[in-house]
């Protein structure tokens with residue numbers, strides 16, 4: 129479960145003016161639910177995910193993820209929490225370029241304290257269909273393959289929380305579909321709570337619930353109760 133109580137995020141713009149990017153947002157994502165976040169560019173979707181991942185701190189309000197109040201942790205604590213309890217998939221993959229697919233996943237497993245990280249990394253890479261690409265570095269992989277590595281990395285520690293920020297946004301339609309299906313399958317297998325930002329209404333329709341943001345406020349929700 130992810131709970132946001134009256135979450136406000138204010139950024140200081142370069143000119144010094146205060147920019148309220150999220151404005152007193154209350155949300156509850158039930159355990160095991162798959163939820164789409166929609167809304168125009170600049171409406172605060174990525175900021176919302178960054179707050180739920182503890183990558184940003186709230187200006188006001190509280191974020192509780194899988195029973196942990198993120199505001200009660202320092203930066204190290206939040207990093208440790210992320211490594212063990214949370215998987216994050218980015219639009220631009222964010223893989224470590226000098227490292228192979230296997231190393232990218234194994235390093236994440238090691239940091240998360242997973243038992244036998246190398247074996248576990250092999251197992252999840254097999255699960256995402258990349259058993260034939262273990263030694264490839266990201267530059268030698270297609271976009272769809274890179275995102276499969278990133279998904280393997282995100283789930284290697286079987287996290288209860290999965291966050292994905294436009295995970296299919298840089299893929300062609302066929303690869304986008306495959307990556308989306310894979311994420312959903314893994315979410316169901318793990319029973320994780322999935323929060324996924326997407327611009328694609330067809331993808332959003334295939335999730336159980338949705339939140340629409342507009343200018344930092346919730347315009348509508350469905351399927352969250």
Ligand SMILES: Nc1ncnc2c1ncn2[C@@H]1O[C@H](COP(=O)(O)OP(=O)(O)O)[C@@H](O)[C@H]1O
Pocket residue numbers: 139140141147149167168169170171172173174175176
């Ligand atoms: N670090 C930052 N400093 C200042 N403004 C920011 C920062 N991050 C995001 N913003 C602003 O916050 C607004 C929402 O950004 P974002 O959450 O990325 O929106 P979305 O993901 O919905 O497109 C944008 O207007 C953006 O310019």
Ligand SMILES: [Mg+2]
Pocket residue numbers: 173174175293
């Ligand atoms: Mg964004």
